[in-house]
Amino acid sequence: xxxxxxxxxxxxxxxxxxxxxxxxxxxxxxxxxxxxxxxxxxxxxxxxxxxxxxxxxxxxxxxxxxxxxxxxxxxxxxxxxxxxxxxxxxxxxxxxxxxxxxxx
Amino acid sequence: xxxxxxxxxxxxxxxxxxxxxxxxxxxxxxxxxxxxxxxxxxxxxxxxxxxxxxxxxxxxxxxxxxxxxxxxxxxxxxxxxxxxxxxxxxxxxxxxxxxxxxxx
Amino acid sequence: xxxxxxxxxxxxxxxxxxxxxxxxxxxxxxxxxxxxxxxxxxxxxxxxxxxxxxxxxxxxxxxxxxxxxxxxxxxxxxxxxxxxxxxxxxxxxxxxxxxxxxxx
Amino acid sequence: xxxxxxxxxxxxxxxxxxxxxxxxxxxxxxxxxxxxxxxxxxxxxxxxxxxxxxxxxxxxxxxxxxxxxxxxxxxxxxxxxxxxxxxxxxxxxxxxxxxxxxxx
Numbered sequence: 001x002x003x004x005x006x007x008x009x010x011x012x013x014x015x016x017x018x019x020x021x022x023x024x025x026x027x028x029x030x031x032x033x034x035x036x037x038x039x040x041x042x043x044x045x046x047x048x049x050x051x052x053x054x055x056x057x058x059x060x061x062x063x064x065x066x067x068x069x070x071x072x073x074x075x076x077x078x079x080x081x082x083x084x085x086x087x088x089x090x091x092x093x094x095x096x097x098x099x100x101x102x103x104x
Numbered sequence: 105x106x107x108x109x110x111x112x113x114x115x116x117x118x119x120x121x122x123x124x125x126x127x128x129x130x131x132x133x134x135x136x137x138x139x140x141x142x143x144x145x146x147x148x149x150x151x152x153x154x155x156x157x158x159x160x161x162x163x164x165x166x167x168x169x170x171x172x173x174x175x176x177x178x179x180x181x182x183x184x185x186x187x188x189x190x191x192x193x194x195x196x197x198x199x200x201x202x203x204x205x206x207x208x
Numbered sequence: 209x210x211x212x213x214x215x216x217x218x219x220x221x222x223x224x225x226x227x228x229x230x231x232x233x234x235x236x237x238x239x240x241x242x243x244x245x246x247x248x249x250x251x252x253x254x255x256x257x258x259x260x261x262x263x264x265x266x267x268x269x270x271x272x273x274x275x276x277x278x279x280x281x282x283x284x285x286x287x288x289x290x291x292x293x294x295x296x297x298x299x300x301x302x303x304x305x306x307x308x309x310x311x312x
Numbered sequence: 313x314x315x316x317x318x319x320x321x322x323x324x325x326x327x328x329x330x331x332x333x334x335x336x337x338x339x340x341x342x343x344x345x346x347x348x349x350x351x352x353x354x355x356x357x358x359x360x361x362x363x364x365x366x367x368x369x370x371x372x373x374x375x376x377x378x379x380x381x382x383x384x385x386x387x388x389x390x391x392x393x394x395x396x397x398x399x400x401x402x403x404x405x406x407x408x409x410x411x412x413x414x415x416x
Contacts, residue, residue, distance in 0.1 A: 215394055238349060239349070242339075242345075264342075264386075265389045267375055289366055
């Protein structure tokens with residue numbers, strides 16, 4: 001993802017857009033794009049794969065910018081959360097089971 | 105991000121969770137986690153950075169799984185969307201300007 | 209709201225749209241419209257009141273349809289939740305305070 | 313809905329919460345609650361009706377507060393949007409069809 005991260009930084013610097021990228025505005029942006037991604041599946045499961053990929057890319061684009069705004073490494077926080085999830089969802093309790101950890 | 109992607113795959117295989125990971129369910133999951141991320145900023149901007157990082161990680165986790173479910177490379181679709189955005193937002197029109205491309 | 213509820217029912221019957229209105233599809237629709245409402249505030253607080261009202265109306269429209277799909281009275285469930293909230297947020301603990309009940 | 317609207321106003325006045333209810337914060341709150349509503353349907357359609365009603369009530373609660381914050385009548389804006397939708401979705405084109413008006 002390093003290449004994408006660097007190109008996204010360059011894209012935003014060239015447009016002087018970092019002034020808009022407060023964590024709060026980025027949280028709103030991620031929710032907005034997540035809504036557009038969900039719209040691809042609003043009434044049925046017969047989705048347009050190209051449109052889905054574009055909306056998914058928009059979500060990830062803002063996630064990358066948000067990690068920068070928070071001054072954290074995106075992969076690192078994903079790995080840290082995965083360690084937490086391993087404890088919340090032990091294999092023996094959660095195998096083949098979609099229940100939330102609070103109900104396991 | 106390769107390490108995180110591989111560990112997420114292993115995590116889900118061990119729990120036999122890929123059966124739940126249809127693109128539609130993942131689009132819902134991304135929107136749900138985006139809502140939790142937004143909750144960190146609900147009433148003010150005085151956010152808890154650790155909580156924000158965990159919620160951001162949850163969004164990215166499902167984005168990684170969704171790329172797998174769609175059988176696409178996440179970095180590649182991000183780069184492709186960036187090329188599109190370069191055309192939608194030419195530097196000279198969008199510099200220092202947060203307007204949507206439809207209003208430029 | 210009775211007039212709006214009846215007109216919405218008529219609108220959907222005329223279009224034979226109730227077949228699409230499963231509770232799940234309506235939950236997706238509410239989240240999608242909530243994202244569009246949020247988009248009015250994405251980068252700043254300088255919102256277009258007319259656009260905001262239209263997006264808010266879209267959210268409420270689907271909430272009304274969802275109450276019908278669940279066969280419940282919308283006002284009644286709002287009043288029931290308010291009773292619960294009165295207990296979760298006692299005046300003396302929550303006055304002038306935006307904290308979640310779990311942190312009071 | 314008049315009774316619910318009045319009781320919600322009293323609830324918020326007693327807690328001095330109107331200071332938090334800017335249109336922007338309410339748009340975030342509606343999106344957050346819409347995410348919680350969607351969570352009831354995250355992995356399957358086997359939903360808990362009581363939980364769904366509570367989350368739907370939370371969405372509508374914030375919609376009612378938002379109409380107050382915007383100083384508009386909620387039913388009126390719903391009826392106005394319905395008039396617009398009648399033109400966007402003429403019966404003869406949209407009957408039995410879930411396509412967006414841009415694709416009709």
